[in-house]
Amino acid sequence: MSLYPSPEPALTRAPVQTAPRQPSSLYVSTRAISVLTLAVLLGSWWLVTALEWVEPLFLPPPSAVLEKAWLLMTKGYMDSTLWQHLGASLQRIGLALFFAVLTAIPVGIAIGHNRIARGIFDPLIEFYRPVPPLAYLPLIVIWCGIGEFSKVLLIYLAIFAPIAIATATGVRTVDSAKLRAAQSLGASRWQLIRHVILPSALPDILTGVRIGLGVGWSTLVAAELIAATSGLGFMVQSAAQFLVTDVVVLGILVIALIAFALEMGLRALQRKLVPWHGQNH
């Protein structure tokens, strides 16, 4: 058998015969396809800049961006190194996420569990959630100034809603047989929440955190574009004003990489914390 079968016999053969993993045909894993896609993208970036099809002002070559990265890490840009910009951004989102998880999960449990809490919080959350955070940022700036607090508050509000809503959904869809089983074993109201409702809702809560973190990250960068003296968003914004395109590209790449790493980390956490999720139990 040849390694590269010509297309004709494949066409005449009945499609029923094609199994997902045929040893003779070229089997490429999904991950390999993803890696290949990235490699092609990077390759074409390098090619168009190396052949000077595009002005470096519009698209600097990968080597220039790498050099700039080294420069930013060692000397810095706008009074701060890349690490300091990154640290400022991560601190803001970290603080906001910490307080959002601390408050949104109890609120979500209350909404899902208690009629009165649902009556109070549901309209409030649904009212502010659809409004883009940047639309109410000016109001927050008027009330709380342009300091760190305003930015953390803005990100906190963006993260809060998805976590609270996901938690409430998780609480509402707890298997009633499990609740009854725990009740008939003598569980009190608090024990039900602690031992049955919270673990049942955990997969939904983690999904809420994933969505919240995505929203929070985009809000953070947007907030830094408007009022900040450090942070990745600020770095990109000020570089754009001076047409330092390589810093802009670098900033965007770092932002994307961090978001990607956060998402992958949360997925791993989800697999570790809720191994029963998706299992047919």
Add this chain to the structure above:
Amino acid sequence: MALLQLERISAQYPGAAEPVLSDISLTLGPQQLLVALGPSGSGKTSLLNLIAGFVAPSAGRITLDGVPVSGPGAERGVVFQDDALLPWQDVLANVAFGLELAGVPREKREAKARDMLALVDLAGFEKRRIWELSGGQKQRVGLARALAADPRVLLMDEPFGALDAFTREQMQELLLQVWQRSAKPVFLITHDIEEAVFLSTDLILLAPNPGHIVEHLKLDFGQRYSAGESARAIKSDPRFIETREHVLARVFSQRQSVREQRA
């Protein structure tokens, strides 16, 4: 010893015109294994939910040792049809869950849970995850979990309904052994006639619209199994077959009458 009493119980879902159960009276005491048998819609599960305290009766009184039942509680253990185990706990923690809720220290409750797992022939499965178990094993864990909390009575809601025929027979024999050893009154509901006749010391036949008791039989096949006779010998005994056919005829005559009523 525990005595469960139901006095003239009726139950009605809010908004429904007809009650699901009307005028049910029965007692369940030591050495009894009471099986409620009936077609779907005869209120079997409603009856169990009333005794467990998940729903309140619309009329009548349920007492356990003279104390009125006012909600779910650890003195009435329940085994569910779809195991209702907690997948975030391993087998041992599931069995020890009732004791954990009661505040029993870890070592003590795990020792008790190990005993209960041995009682249901699952020694060595302590660290397994719930989703790694077969249907029959899950039901055994459910049974061990209910027993570990040391309830006064054991309520079983079609516990073997979802199992295949072979596993079901094994589980029936296991239940009789456990019932004999733990000496707890058991209330079990099923729609399997052979299972009902084989297991019960007391068999009540329920008829629908509204659910009521049409017959109460005293049987001894389960006790004969406990006394050492083999399940196969009992099930091929002419008296067993005769009883089974009698019950079958009663169930069919009910269906006939329901159909005539509707016609």
